[in-house]
Amino acid sequence: MVTDVASPPAAARFYAYSTLAAHLAFEIVGGSDDKSKLFSKSSLSVDYSYELNNGIDPHFASVYAMLLVGKKIMPSGYLLDEVIHNLEKEYFKNKKLRKKGLAESKRLGQYAADQILLFAAKDKYAQLSTHTRYTPKKGEGHWYPTPPAYMAAVEPEWRTIQTFFIDDLQGYKPLPPANFSLEENSSFQKQLMEVYQVTSALTDEQKLIANFWDCNPFMVQYSGHMAIGIKKISPGGHWIGITGIAAQKATLSWSETLFIHALVSMGLHDAFISCWEEKYDSDRIRPESAINKYVDKSWKPLLQTPPFPEYTSGHSVISSASAVILTDYFGENFDFLDTSEVYFGLPERYFNSFQEAAEEAAISRLYGGIHFRDAIEEGVIQGKSIGEYILSLIKNAS
Numbered sequence: 074m075v076t077d078v079a080s081p082p083a084a085a086r087f088y089a090y091s092t093l094a095a096h097l098a099f100e101i102v103g104g105s106d107d108k109s110k111l112f113s114k115s116s117l118s119v120d121y122s123y124e125l126n127n128g129i130d131p132h133f134a135s136v137y138a139m140l141l142v143g144k145k146i147m148p149s150g151y152l153l154d155e156v157i158h159n160l161e162k163e164y165f166k167n168k169k170l171r172k173k174g175l176a177e178s179k180r181l182g183q184y185a186a187d188q189i190l191l192f193a194a195k196d197k198y199a200q201l202s203t204h205t206r207y208t209p210k211k212g213e214g215h216w217y218p219t220p221p222a223y224m225a226a227v228e229p230e231w232r233t234i235q236t237f238f239i240d241d242l243q244g245y246k247p248l249p250p251a252n253f254s255l256e257e258n259s260s261f262q263k264q265l266m267e268v269y270q271v272t273s274a275l276t277d278e279q280k281l282i283a284n285f286w287d288c289n290p291f292m293v294q295y296s297g298h299m300a301i302g303i304k305k306i307s308p309g310g311h312w313i314g315i316t317g318i319a320a321q322k323a324t325l326s327w328s329e330t331l332f333i334h335a336l337v338s339m340g341l342h343d344a345f346i347s348c349w350e351e352k353y354d355s356d357r358i359r360p361e362s363a364i365n366k367y368v369d370k371s372w373k374p375l376l377q378t379p380p381f382p383e384y385t386s387g388h389s390v391i392s393s394a395s396a397v398i399l400t401d402y403f404g405e406n407f408d409f410l411d412t413s414e415v416y417f418g419l420p421e422r423y424f425n426s427f428q429e430a431a432e433e434a435a436i437s438r439l440y441g442g443i444h445f446r447d448a449i450e451e452g453v454i455q456g457k458s459i460g461e462y463i464l465s466l467i468k469n470a471s
Contacts (some may be wrong), residue, residue, distance in 0.1 A: 074310055076149045081288075081387055082231045084307040084346035089237070089338040090193050092115070095139035096335040098185035101327055102131040109336055110470040115237040119188045128174030129181055132327055134163050134258055137182030194237035204230040210356055214253025214261075216382040219361050224380035232350035237339045238463045245347045245459055247451035250355050250384040253365055263443040269368055272375060272442040279440045283375050285419050286311070286388060286437035305417050308388045308434075309341040312395040314413030315430065319403050328415040333402055333468040337395055337465065344394040344459050345387065348452070352382040353386055359383045361440055372443025386444045389452030390459070396431035397460025403427070431456075 074083050096111065101123050110217050112119050144150035163181075164170045170178065207229035218224060224403070232242065239245065251260035275283075288308040316337045320330045361378045365371075379387075400407070405426060412421045424430040428429040435453050438444035 074147075075306060076152065077147055077381045079147075079307060080227050081307045081309060081391075082228050082349055083340035084340075085309040085338065085345045085391070086196075086198065087143065088309060088313055089335070089342040090189050090330065091139045091142045091144060092335040092338045094142040094182075094189040094233040095135040096139040096184045096331040097188060098135040098182050099331050101125070101181060101185060101360055102129055102134065103357060110467050111332070111339065112347070114466040114470045115339065116235060116240075117189075117192050117237065123181065123184055125181070126177045126178050128171060130164065130170055130174060130178045133160070133170065134174075134181040134185070135331060135420075136160060137179055138185040138189075141182060141186035142193075145186070145190055161178045168259050192235075196316075196350055197233050199433045200233070201230055204233075205325070207353075214358050215356050216358055217362060218380060219359055219378040226353075227379070227381045228349060229353050229381075231287045231346060232353065234346055236343045236346050238466055239347060239459065242347055242350050245455055245462075247351060247385050250357050250445075250451075251445070252381055253358070260447070261445075263370065264447060265360065265363055267441065267446060268442055268444075269364050269372065271439060272372075273370055275375065278332075280375060281420075283437045283441035285414055285422055286353070287376050287441065288388065289377055289379065295316070306413070308391055309338075309345070311413050312341060312392065313432075314335060315395070315409070315411055315427070316399065317398060318409050319407065319427075320410065322409055323403055323407075333399075336402075336463075337398055340394050340398050340460060340463050341391050342392045343455055343463070345453065347459060348385055348387050348390040349381075351385050351455075352387075355384045356382045357384040357448075358396045359444075360445060375439030376443050378443050384443060385452035386435065386438045386448045387452070388438055389444075390433040390447045390456040392434040393456030393462035394463075395456075396427040397457055399427040400462060401464050 074087065079087060093111065100109070101121060102125060111117070121417055136162065137157070140153050140160070143159070144153040159331045161175065165175055189392050209215065211227070216226075218226075251264060253262045256262060287305070288311050289305055313334065317333055320333060325333070332441060359378050360383070362376050405428070407427065408423070408425045410423050411430065415421055424433070433454075435449050439446060
């Protein structure tokens with residue numbers, strides 16, 4: 074993900090298909106306690122008519138399926154060839170998987186991967202480049218590229234991608250954003266000044282929170298005339314990390330671990346589609362552009378402004394959706410130490426619950442200076458409704 078600088082919604086798609094392949098392989102071999110829940114209630118359609126032979130290692134088959142899907146759908150997927158080779162070597166040597174068992178396990182993994190890839194090929198991702206090139210709208214209050222990189226709009230047609238659970242994006246539309254107005258005491262003007270004032274007096278803790286949840290896949294820094302690109306995980310990647318941390322702490326079985334990773338990934342995927350649909354509908358200006366033009370031309374946000382419209386806050390939407398799903402699975406008071414950002418040089422953070430983490434992720438966007446308050450608050454509501462809807466489907470799965 075980091076190598077490819079996967080955009081937030083694209084990263085969620087990659088996570089979803091890869092983890093689904095792993096889950097499906099384990100289901101086919103009969104190791105899943107949640108058989109067909111993710112498939113019977115989603116837009117996916119899979120064929121379980123697979124002839125199982127002796128010697129299959131279901132753990133190998135599921136990881137192999139995940140890697141095959143990642144190799145196929147990700148731009149740098151070819152880099153997984155070495156990982157796949159090492160996986161085969163490890164299982165053959167240390168797990169004492171016989172040659173026939175290895176072949177049968179690979180065959181099952183390939184079958185599961187092919188099932189998921191069939192769906193991925195039809196989700197309209199391949200057609201994104203055929204849409205009319207996005208052009209920023211004219212007029213006050215609309216989004217346009219921001220410094221320092223002035224990057225073009227990211228994934229303006231993401232709303233066209235096939236969802237897993239949501240069958241009507243309009244059912245999850247947030248309330249409209251505050252109307253653009255610079256009149257004293259208008260909602261927009263108050264929120265504009267709130268961002269300006271809050272970010273001008275940030276505490277060390279608020280700065281740490283903003284950076285911990287930044288999750289900008291590609292940040293550009295300048296040193297003189299030289300541009301330096303810094304790669305990090307996406308917002309969805311952060312919540313996949315939290316899912317793994319929770320799975321380890323709860324000592325989940327292999328089956329449970331595969332299931333919850335796939336479910337959270339599917340939730341991220343749908344939540345991003347819903348959020349991106351709203352972003353390019355409302356097309357609202359970012360705080361950096363508005364403050365520089367109307368308040369203080371020298372002001373800079375703590376975080377780099379992402380290259381897409383402001384409303385609603387993506388991290389608020391997907392964090393809330395993920396927290397709803399994880400809370401239902403692990404419990405309301407499941408505390409954990411989030412080490413997701415340690416690899417990127419940030420200290421670990423402790424949370425008493427998934428909800429607490431989601432709330433911090435949401436408010437971090439205000440501290441970072443990249444979102445207005447209504448985008449955060451309405452994003453939280455939007456995400457919660459998506460998470461609750463997905464759970465209602467899963468719980469009613471036959």
